[in-house]
Amino acid sequence: MPHSLRPRQHWVFDLDNTLYPPQARLFDQIEIRMTAYVMAALGVARAEADHLRRSYWARYGTTLAGLMAEHGVDPEPYLVDVHDISLDHLCHDPDLRAAIAALPGRKIVFTNGSAPYAERVLAACGLSGLFDGVFGVEHADFHPKPRREAFETVFTRAGLTPGDAVMFEDDSRNLRIPHDMGLGTVLVAADPEPAPHVHFHTDDLTGFLRRIVC
Secondary structure: OHHHHOOOOEEEEOOOOOOOOHHHOHHHHHHHHHHHHHHHHHOOOHHHHHHHHHHHHHHHOOHHHHHHHHHOOOHHHHHHHHOOOOOOOOOOOHHHHHHHHOOOOEEEEEOOOOHHHHHHHHHHOOOOOOOOEEEOHHHHOOOOOOOHHHHHHHHHHHOOOHHHEEEEEOOHHHHHHHHHHOOEEEEEOOOOOOOOOOOEEEOOHHHHHHHHHO
């Protein structure tokens, strides 16, 4: 039961499709912009760019990591461009805000996107000012989740104690290393994915958090 997480004092939240519902489909917009960026940067057709986007995500953790490793792409202009999307489908979520605020200890956001993008999303969801830190891939020295270096770098910068922390993610592969580091792990997704590195599953983050503190 989530009550077993109550003694923990550090709470790590992924951003996309975790702190807002996947029905907002923000990543659909980002994927379109990523494909266009790959086309322009590498001079390839759309079909090839889309293939590279997907294959780099599978191999390196993010499309950006593949572009950096394979083609020396500068990450900063890429991050600005691909996150220049509409947030019109997001709305304030006061219930989620209250549930996160009730958690004991420190809360951070850690995303494979950029921190400025994360701040925009949090503002659109009514979650600004709620977290003790908002960390983007730039704070992980551009190492993306699920790489161990990404978690170690961000957790150190955040002053986080892994054995006293919980991580919430919509992508189960991003929970393997946190599990190995001693974090509690919660998969936030429509369907469960039974795996040793997933301690809990929920399709209702607000309700799950309420059960921790009740």
